[in-house]
Amino acid sequence: MKIYSVYNIKGGVGKTTTSVNLAYLSASAGARSMIWDLDPQGGTSYYLCVKPKVKGGAKGLIRKKPAFDDLLKMTGYPNLDLLPADISYRNMDQFLEREDKPTHGLHRILRPLRHQYDNIFLDCPPGLTTITENVFRVTDVLLVPLIPTPLSLRAYNRLVQFLVKRRTKKLQVIPFFNMVNTTKPIHRIVTKNVHAKHPIFLRNTIPESTIIEAMGIKRSPIFTYARESDEADSFRGLWKEIQQRENSKKRKKKTD
Numbered sequence: 001m002k003i004y005s006v007y008n009i010k011g012g013v014g015k016t017t018t019s020v021n022l023a024y025l026s027a028s029a030g031a032r033s034m035i036w037d038l039d040p041q042g043g044t045s046y047y048l049c050v051k052p053k054v055k056g057g058a059k060g061l062i063r064k065k066p067a068f069d070d071l072l073k074m075t076g077y078p079n080l081d082l083l084p085a086d087i088s089y090r091n092m093d094q095f096l097e098r099e100d101k102p103t104h105g106l107h108r109i110l111r112p113l114r115h116q117y118d119n120i121f122l123d124c125p126p127g128l129t130t131i132t133e134n135v136f137r138v139t140d141v142l143l144v145p146l147i148p149t150p151l152s153l154r155a156y157n158r159l160v161q162f163l164v165k166r167r168t169k170k171l172q173v174i175p176f177f178n179m180v181n182t183t184k185p186i187h188r189i190v191t192k193n194v195h196a197k198h199p200i201f202l203r204n205t206i207p208e209s210t211i212i213e214a215m216g217i218k219r220s221p222i223f224t225y226a227r228e229s230d231e232a233d234s235f236r237g238l239w240k241e242i243q244q245r246e247n248s249k250k251r252k253k254k255t256d
Ligand SMILES: Nc1ncnc2c1ncn2[C@@H]1O[C@H](COP(=O)(O)OP(=O)(O)O)[C@@H](O)[C@H]1O
Pocket: 010, 011, 012, 013, 014, 015, 016, 017, 018, 043, 178, 179, 180, 206, 207, 208, 209, 210, 212, 213, 214, 215, 216
């Protein structure tokens, strides 16, 4: 099982949009996939038309052995399940901090699902709190959507420094640009120059587009209502490049 977390300290950068579309692509390729909507705002649950409600709430997940058969919801898309958001997730930090090992809670919750899924996607809330530290501990691939501005790059650099300090070595960080608008000079400059300093940024980017924004009205992944669009292709390209990145990391490890 592999855990992909879509994270940025900021809100409104496309974490939820990316989580839903990548989880859909993973599932439609035949991988048993699950997406956990960790944000109490419940964007992923909304897009997937599932009520943002978890019996027992955050406390139940952390304190008890969760009855996943009950809690996991089918999305109607083959191979894609959802662990919905719940309003109580806004107190998740407090519950985690009361545990003996506050940064191990998510790891413990997800452990029984190891054999049930090939890919798990965590749609993370913004911020840098105890829940985020849990996310970093449990994640294999940290996907970081960023709007192409100098300030975003600064925030990204800070995130990397934080991760280095925490020695989260296992974690593979993969940043990419979302909401790219090439009519804006600043977007053109940042996307053009980024690879000189940060070759780690994905070559594929996601454009700013009303077709992507329409997910909020359609309440479904982009592939269900605009599968032939350039925007759908941009997510396909992104997912492909992410997988290529992982494979090349695996090959490198073998030769080391
Ligand atoms: N590529 C895009 N083009 C246009 N609008 C987008 C794009 N990605 C996201 N949005 C819109 O921006 C808002 C925030 O996106 P969302 O995925 O919810 O961000 P986050 O989860 O980081 O808060 C939503 O209204 C969403 O529809």
